[in-house]
Amino acid sequence: xxxxxxxxxxxxxxxxxxxxxxxxxxLSNELILELQHVISELNxxxxxxxxxxxxxxxxxxxxxxxxxxxxxxxxxxxGMNNFMKLIEDIKNxxxxxFAIVNGIARGGGNEFVMACDIAYGxxxxxxxxxxxxxxxxxxxxxxxxxxxxxxxxxxxEFLLTGADMDAPTAERFGYITRYVPSHSIEQTLQQxxxxxxxxxxxxxxxxxxxxxxxxxxxxxxxxxERKMFIERAEEEKTQYLIGKVIKHxxxxxxxxxxxxxxxxxxxxxxxxxxxxxxxx
Numbered sequence: 001x002x003x004x005x006x007x008x009x010x011x012x013x014x015x016x017x018x019x020x021x022x023x024x025x026x027l028s029n030e031l032i033l034e035l036q037h038v039i040s041e042l043n044x045x046x047x048x049x050x051x052x053x054x055x056x057x058x059x060x061x062x063x064x065x066x067x068x069x070x071x072x073x074x075x076x077x078x079g080m081n082n083f084m085k086l087i088e089d090i091k092n093x094x095x096x097x098f099a100i101v102n103g104i105a106r107g108g109g110n111e112f113v114m115a116c117d118i119a120y121g122x123x124x125x126x127x128x129x130x131x132x133x134x135x136x137x138x139x140x141x142x143x144x145x146x147x148x149x150x151x152x153x154x155x156x157e158f159l160l161t162g163a164d165m166d167a168p169t170a171e172r173f174g175y176i177t178r179y180v181p182s183h184s185i186e187q188t189l190q191q192x193x194x195x196x197x198x199x200x201x202x203x204x205x206x207x208x209x210x211x212x213x214x215x216x217x218x219x220x221x222x223x224x225e226r227k228m229f230i231e232r233a234e235e236e237k238t239q240y241l242i243g244k245v246i247k248h249x250x251x252x253x254x255x256x257x258x259x260x261x262x263x264x265x266x267x268x269x270x271x272x273x274x275x276x277x278x279x280x
Contacts, residue, residue, distance in 0.1 A: 001037045013049045013197040020056035024063035029079040052098045062109025087140040090115035101125040111140030121167030122182040130162030
């Protein structure tokens, strides 16, 4: 598929998906299909561990779902179904997904953000679900996400008023991951993303599975966590890595500067890999 509204850049296990669709990044059926195609292709790439969704628009992450799709016409029904599937597609991506919101995210645009694993909002970001103004509830899990993240009272206020919520408030209420000033967003991203690029995909899958289960069934999640802990402790790789962190100062005062400790561990492991490649 030729991408008309999305710019995709993949480098160092990280994919940047930049949306630029019309005046306000309306989630039209055309844009939804492009996003689904990009997601499908990224899921096939085993090297991609991080996917960052951004907007090129100065004012909007995405205004909302195309209002013309909310009808009983065949195209509208198809578009609504595609949108609902898009939300599931984002939630089910194997990579860690980030939404960087530096503008308005309302309606379906906000639901897009909530489908991502991690959401950062700047001073320019606002979040809202104003669907009741048109006699409908959110259609992309907006009600559910508001209830899970905000609790009953705040979710009621958020959904019944449809009012914009700024990023500092959204962070304080636990609606987004973090408020990050726009001038700091790239530095923050690099600090968070860099260690993620070294993770095995199976470890990302494991943590996602435990967290997702914990939201719905705490006891089952505890059992799964214990099971995975015991199984992983027996692996040769676990013992190898524990040996490396102890070698470089774990369990000593060097842990005060743990970033330096871990950097030395990575360098040591890299040297082992180089030696192994030469021996092979």
